[in-house]
Amino acid sequence: MRPESGEREDAARPDDAGARAGREARAAGADAGAHRSGAGCAAGRAGEPAPGSTPRPSGKPDAARGAQLYAANCASCHGATGAGDGPAAAALQPKPAHHDDGNYMNALSNDHLFQVIQQGGASVGKSPLMAPWGGVLSNDQIWDVIAYVRSLAKPAYTGSVP
Ligand code: HEC
Numbered sequence: 001m002r003p004e005s006g007e008r009e010d011a012a013r014p015d016d017a018g019a020r021a022g023r024e025a026r027a028a029g030a031d032a033g034a035h036r037s038g039a040g041c042a043a044g045r046a047g048e049p050a051p052g053s054t055p056r057p058s059g060k061p062d063a064a065r066g067a068q069l070y071a072a073n074c075a076s077c078h079g080a081t082g083a084g085d086g087p088a089a090a091a092l093q094p095k096p097a098h099h100d101d102g103n104y105m106n107a108l109s110n111d112h113l114f115q116v117i118q119q120g121g122a123s124v125g126k127s128p129l130m131a132p133w134g135g136v137l138s139n140d141q142i143w144d145v146i147a148y149v150r151s152l153a154k155p156a157y158t159g160s161v162p
Contacts, residue, residue: 048124054111054162057143061161066148069141073133082152094127102153110162113146 071080077092079085082099089096099105115123117137121130137145143162150157 048109049111049115051111054114055139057140057162059140061140061143061147063144063147063151065141066144066146069137069145070148073136074145077129082149092129094129096130099149100152100154102155102157105149105153106155106157106159110146110159113149114142114162117142117145 070078075086076088077084077086077096078099079089079096084096084098084100086096097104112124116126116130118132118134118139120128120132122128123132133142147161150159150161
């Protein structure tokens with residue numbers, strides 16, 4: 001046993017963690033500044049739209065229609081089934097959210113999802129690489145996409161849409 005090698009190993013770990021934390025902080029801070037809440041956008045946190053400010057759908061959101069819109073507009077980054085493995089994902093940092101990750105996605109409110117899809121990642125303290133889709137998708141189409149995104153979660157999303 002050589003003590004120096006043990007020391008070097010110990011010294012390397014905090015450095016690694018520090019560098020990683022620094023990169024994450026920079027990535028988060030670059031687009032959101034001080035208003036970002038570290039825990040992301042669980043209900044009631046920074047980036048959450050004001051209660052009652054999210055437009056309601058005119059009818060029942062339709063996951064099948066949403067699937068087509070998702071394939072056309074979202075799958076290039078998020079992957080066809082929301083696994084975050086679309087062809088464009090490799091070049092992106094941060095990586096596109098994994099919509100099949102129920103542990104992450106199920107904690108996000110419908111209003112938050114509407115906001116991030118309509119107005120983009122930067123509007124909720126996330127990366128601007130997640131572009132605003134409000135000029136492309138109507139409010140009802142955004143709800144259809146949300147219904148589809150909810151269907152991808154494992155473990156399953158048990159709430160309603162919206
Ligand atoms: C150009 C690539 C790209 C496309 C296309 C794209 N996204 Fe994203 N999306 C991202 C990235 C990158 C993130 C991660 C942002 C972050 O973590 O800061 C993200 C994050 C998200 C999130 C998670 C937000 C959160 O609070 O964590 C949702 C929901 C989302 N996208 C929905 C969509 C939907 C729906 C579409 C299609 C209408 C779409 N995205 C199209 C790149 C993309």
